Amino acid sequence: MQNPGHLPPALPPSHYLDNRIFTDPSIFREEQERLFSKVWQFVCHESELPNSGDFRTTQVAGKPLIVVRDESGSIRSFFNVCRHRAAEVVRSESGNVRSFTCFYHHWNYGLDGSLRVVSKPEGYERACLDKAALGLVPVRTESVLGLVFTCLDPDAPALQEYLGDILQPLQGPLGSVPMQVIHFHKAVVKANWKLWQDNNSERYHSMLHTINRSTQPWVLGKSSPMKLRLFPNGHSGYWSDGEAAVAYERGGYTNVTGGTLPGMRDNEMRVVNFFPDLMVNIRSNVVRIDRMSPIDEQHTMIEWRGLGVADDDAETRELRLRHHNMFWGPAGRNLPEDLIAVESQYRSMRADAVRYSILAREEDLNPTDDANLRAYYQEWGRLMGRSASAPFARDAQEVTS
Amino acid sequence: MSYENLVDAFEVQQFIQRTASLLNAEKLSEWVQQFDAAGTYEVTAYSTELGKELAWWKQELPLLQKTISEVPRHVRDPARRLHVLGPPLVSVTGDEARGETAFSVFRTLPTGETSLFAVGRYLDELVRVGSGWRFSVHRVQLETRVLDAFTHLPL
Secondary structure: OOOHHHOOOOOOHHHEEEOHHHHOHHHHHHHHHHHHOOOOEEEEEHHHOOOOOEEEEEEEOOEEEEEEEOOOOOEEEEEOOOOOOOOOOOOOOEEEOOOEEOOOOOOEEOOOOOEEEOOOHHHHOOOOOOHHHOOOOEEEEEEEOOEEEEEOOOOOOOHHHHHHHHHHHHHHHHHOOOEEEEEEEEEEEOOOHHHHHHHHHOHHHHHHOHHHHHHOHHHHOOOOOEEEEEOHHHOEEEEEOOOOOOOHHHHOOOOOOOOOOOOOOOOOEEEEEEOOOEEEEEEOOEEEEEEEEEEEOOEEEEEEEEEEEOOOOHHHHHHHHHHHHHHHOOOOOOHHHHHHHHHHHHHHHHHOOOOEEEOOOOOOOOOOOOHHHHHHHHHHHHHHOOOOOOOOOOOHHHOOO | OOHHHHHHHHHHHHHHHHHHHHHHOOOHHHHHOOEEEEEEEEEEEEEOOOOEEEEEEEEEHHHHHHHHHOHHHOOOOOOEEEEEEOOOEEEEEOOEEEEEEEEEEEEEOOOOOEEEEEEEEEEEEEEEEOOEEEEEEEEEEEOOOEOOOOOOOOO
């Protein structure tokens, strides 16, 4: 007899997920090829590379990258792999260099990636080694609103075309004054990467947060000035055109706001979710960016950045950091709860006792509507060639449309 | 070092050890009382990514008291924690003292598995209040920057 927990719910296929999209290692491997190797991926903020020679190392689709500001001020990216014998050219997370010298055999590359020096070059004369063809392998790199993205697919559309109008709510706070990363931390979360995006996308989970229940009563109301916004390519957001503001005073919190960012109202909150794995949350005076580097189907490295205005005075900087850390720091009020939730989900999903999750809330784009999740998994299904509700039904007829 | 100085240093050492012991027992309301009225609690970690020390938690006593009082209302990590401290290195000057104490925190899940959660140093500044000591700054400088679980609890 079939496990009743393996029976799909009596809902349209777009309104539920097969949890094996989170747990199956073959699906994860496909995601590396069909998602992360195809779409634009945020790698860092421009303020992390203020000077020529500043670099950051990171990974995209499991591949190691160097992101560097060159002599002309442009930001470039390369695979962090020496063309000689594949050692990592850079072994630290950040720094400043005039050029890159591989520690192993001392091949040297310019900030533009060109191979400048081969040690003991006479040994390559008979083989006619062509230095001009052996620069670091470049990766497409573009920036918008200070956000640096890379894309492994040479045929993908340009960054702004891919992102489209989802950038609109970020123009004011990220694009009006120079911003700077003022907070950074990271963790390996024991859950599939999509669950973190999922958590930030659905507002129904405000139930989880003690502070949100007291300071954001409109989230759980039947109607709200906050609305979900759906955009092409699986992007979505959540913000108000009206006067919805976080009511800190209802929770007894003072001295957390001030220094409101350009384009934001006092105590306003915006949530922007880029497909497939980047989140930008804004609380009036501080920005949080979540970047994921999936390790495997059950582990995800997440980097959290906090952004403030670059030329803040000390008092305003302190204010932003206090506000940020109160909710979003590793010892904040909300972030630990979110992690506990997704890791709990994941432990259950791995056991496969109950196979399906439900995305069936329809509320005319009220904040707790699941419409953005449905759009997200529809886009996931389109790129993966699988339905999120029936991922192992390879018949194209069954792919949710 | 005078006898009075030795006694002061011993009292400060005991005070720092007792602070950790209160966390082990999750006596959070008593832990907050270890602070002077103008005291500050701070957790910092050096970011190799940004090349600077970052504050992860910094609160003066009034907000700290509110935060700590709300811990029972949060959905929180169910693990128990054990702080293991090295001998505090203490210097006392009149009614002020400083302490540096290496510490580690072990995390034990409800299932009984234990793992090392964090290591770091307490960099403390204390003031004499009446016949005892209180923190003017209780600073937790973490070596560990990737935590296995985030925390509503002080470290």
